[in-house]
Amino acid sequence: MPKITYIEHDGTEHNVDAEVGVTVMNAALDNLVPGIDADCGGECSCATCHVMVAEDWMPKVGQPGESEESMLDLNPERQPNSRLSCQIAVSDELDGLVVQLPEFQF
């Protein structure tokens, strides 16, 4: 199973074995990683599963799609490497992925 590392704002790391096909959001929820609220349940409609993807992973993870872009755009704490974790599907290619969690979900 691909490994994903979530780093909380205070630096606490959570290493998770994620199933291929689930979202990075669900992998966090299923493993009780704090800091992801997922209020809309993965519908790309609330932006409370915001993560910052480690720079060297950005090429593999890719840029947000149109509807994700419109949600991220309204987040005042958005960074160039911001993504909504409900829109990133876990794959073997993403084995070792590292994402940072923001201090707050908006």
Place this chain on the structure above:
Amino acid sequence: MAELTKPLMVDLDAADVPLAEIDVSQRELWEQNKKYPFFKRLRDEAPVHYCQDSEFGPYWSVTRYDHIMEVEQNWQHFSSDPTIVIQDPEEDFQLPMFIAMDPPKHDDQRKAVQGVVAPANLKNLESTIRSRVEEILDGLPIGETFNWVDKVSIELTTQMLATLFDFPYEDRRKLTRWSDVATGGPETGVVDSEEQRREELFECLSYFQGLWHERVGQEGNDLVTMLANSEATQDMEPQEFLGNLVLLIVGGNDTTRNSITGGVLALNENPGEYAKLRNNPRVIPNMVSEIIRWVTPLAHMRRTCLKDYELGGQKISAGDKVVMWYASGNRDERAIPQPDEFIIDRQRARQHLSFGFGIHRCMGNRLGEMQLRVLWEEISKRFHKVEVVGEPKRVPSNFVHGFTELPVRLHPL
């Protein structure tokens, strides 16, 4: 020919009314809190329902959680322009505000002000909120009956609003008044006439214009300074300034006010839940989400269909009025287990519709949650029970879903 009068839903049994005649917009249903059986019927039998004839003209009701989500996500088909309430704006009195706009203008104006309620700023506000809550709670009368709405819900939210606007503190109840006037016409008894309503709203405008002029070119973290100095909002016409003020006043006022009141009522109606809270105050953050779902302080949002669209097997045509009933979606058994139960330690309590979803999602959601959390933390330190000792009085509105009166008595620890 005798004039046809529409049947009053509130006098009827939801199970017996022909589907086509159901009109959930009638304010009596809301004032007397009898809407839920009608919504259940619609969810089960006609989840996307057309009401041909109502006080507000013909409209579609969207009552299931998933369908509401579908409409929320699709702003390209379902526009927020010209208004987000079931009642159409008056042609000679339009109040443009960003909640009632579509991208890109919506995004630009929203971005100008949302920083004030962004979580980073809230960290600094928490201690202010807490000291005001403490002061309000410590000043409440013990051993006598009083109206919780006035002494706590209104007082706390009004103080908060005054802080966010950096509004002269001694005049703060003007904000409460303007909020009530903005959402209630003569039919609700808030004002005597439409003229009076407009007059009072213009008074609101001119008061704020005074503050605006003082703050142009100044630095500050309050909403007026932000509006006056942001590129997206600094050139607004007076009506648009008023519209956005109304949005921020109502958004920060009625909603939290009614969640504060509704939470007290819900805990009294569910003594087992009140016991859970007493035994474990750590449940408060989760309880806050459950209160916001349970109360659903704004009962609906309205969209206007721009292009024909099929939803739940119904054909919605361009130009049609579409009402998303959050009050119904939050009780949809398809999406929320045991939705008619108030459960303060409910799992996934944050998954509710009260803040809306998509690009118009409530920007003050974290502030509202924080106010409720701090309030309940401080109540728990002081009182064994806030006891409801009389019937609540509800607002006769299908939009502001709340209370004008809740008689209570305090039982200190």
